Amino acid sequence: MKKFKPFLTVSLTLLLALILVLTSCNGESTTVTATVTTSSTSTTTTASPVTLYIGGTFALTGAYAEDCAAVLAGFQDYAKYVNDNHIIAPWYTDKTIPSNITFEVLWGDDQLAPDKALTIYDDLKSQGMLVERITGSPEGLALKDRLNEDRIGATSQSTSPSYLSPPQTIFTNAPIYTDQMAAAAEWFLEQWIAAGHTEKPRVAYLTADSSLGRGIDIPEMQAYLEELGYEFVGSQFVPMVPTTPPTTQLLWLKDNNVNLTLGCMINPGSQPTIKEAVRLGMGPDLEYEITFVFANPSHLQVFVPAMGELGNGVVVTGDFVALDADVPGVDFANMLQDEYRPDNKISHVMYLDGIIEAMTQIEALRLAMLQKPADQLTALDVLEYGFYQIEDFNVGNITISNLTYGPGDVEGVDMVRIQQVQDGVIVEVGSYPLRHIYKHE
């Protein structure tokens, strides 16, 4: 054994050195190409069938589960529509998809965990997916540099300010949270002045205790509010999914005479918060006058059916149109549900997000296919010839403005929609331009 040990040590060291050398020689970048479904027996002159993948990671368990389930359904139905009709939308009959192209949705449940998102991303990439999607800020923060290194464009249902530091390859279809809050502050100030108040309104953050919620708590946001004429009071944080009513936080607002709260919460957070606020007599029309503003991903389309008139006065910014709005996008969504899930319809507004994200991914792939054959596409092609070329892209008027992306321009829309609950219905009360609060290098 004594003679064996040195031999073993030397062999292991040599082996390690060899592996290190071999690994370092291993190429650093991975080129992702489309999957070709070979048809060697084909005798016709038609192009070979090619399957292109869309989708990405979805947090189907955890706080975003309901939202993501609706988004995934939107992806799946939209992919079926494009495969059946070979156009990207009824209002874009000129944007056609070659008949040899089939789209397939690939997905994995990342449970809102960065490490899981990473393994799913690697898995999807290895299967030849040329695009990606991001559920929430945790996965976005973890993947954004990797996506940029791999030059893969990704759509996202989250709009974290950090996607702008610097703008890379995650493209949003809603305004960044801080821009949503800036718009709400402008809107409220107009109401405040119109009501004849002369004193400065007092504003505080009432926001989720997470990356999502704390994303607005940055010096630039506070500076902007003070510049507008607000007196900034402080911040209160509520768990993403509160297990007890946030009474302490709400009473703190009362004690500090706050007139307006700004925050990012999901519906499982904003709904119990408002229920408790109403119980404490806090609201625009209640004994303690205060207006609560939440950024998208709170959705009045979910909030109103659950809360009714209890939620009167609550404001949500940056969201899609109401589900009963008379716009082509909503009609299209209804048509997809009638066609592909007549017995299992989705009532969640994030179904619209699924359609928009899938439409954006397919448009990027379609634009790239105009430059290169589908079976030769790389992720870089889809990013440069696809995502970066998307300009004035109409998603059926679901978003406040058409989507435009480019290098350094990842915030697709250029306006913020403001909706308020009035008498138990959603009313659009205004729209404001992006103020680009979050300054990036």
Place this chain on the structure above:
Amino acid sequence: MSLPSGIFQESYGQDMAILRTKQQWIWLLIFLAVLFTMPLYSSDKIMTLATMMGISVISVLGLNILTGYCGQISLGHAGFMAVGGYVSAMLTANLGWPFWAALPCAGLAAGLVGILFGLPSLKIKGFYLIMATVAAQFIVIWLILQFRGFTGGTDGLAVPRPELFGYVIKTKGAYFLLVMIIACLATFFAKNLVRTRVGRAFIAIRDNDLAAEVMGVNLLSYKLLAFFIGCVYAGVAGSLLVHYFAFADINMFPFGDSVWYLAMLIVGGMGSTTGAIFGVITLKLLDEAMILAGPALAAAFPAIAAQAAASLSLIMRGLVIVIFLIFEPRGLVHRWELIKAYFKRWPFSV
């Protein structure tokens, strides 16, 4: 450990060796050869998964020293990882330190924070100590969020990748090797630690702290030492994690991970180095299998909503822990020992 017939130890050194037969050395060599050649034939996904397993192994080995050997249950291990991760991130990103200097500092910082939160362990134990360590998790994350100027707050912090003699360890294969080398060293240290005077003191405290004290074991210093060593492991794992993502963010260290690390110990077998490794591999593979099963199930049974199919992962993890607690409380390592014993006596085993 029993030896095959005909092999006798002739010295104390031989008797104390971890590997005592040529066969064991050969198996180790084969294992290491397979492990370290993985980058040559494995996909990106396998590399990512194996790297994450390696990082978890380091962390769980630390928890095993603290909980498995010394009996100090901690539910704040992800918080201690966050300390290491952020110290390493700040030193490399803000001060320009090399990774190799930041890595030991990360371990040291986590160890010192571990000592701080371990101080109550002399007075409290069991459920009360669990609550104190849970507090550690939340206090650490809260502090990270408050010192936004240094830590990046909710925006996180971009972290440079490690460099070795000018070569940036950027590829998945190269990073895997780095993690595995550290994981092997961590395993070697952990395995040896429990055979020392310190390790025996840890075990004595775990089995009966009063008796240990009567025997002359200084409870406070040994408990704090266990916290220190366990948290050094966590700090190193945290550092490796943030450098792997090239980004430090509080979401990488959720409370749930602290619980799962403990679950890995339960499944693998508490108080065993091999058990810690078994636990990590089993639960990580189970996780991956469930992630893959979600879309497959949803496609095979369209009546099952995708959301329900995906929830299977959480259900399965909970189920596995319950099953282990009921049917195999000593963990997979116990089963492994039984299997080995069976084949050692084969064909006479019953």
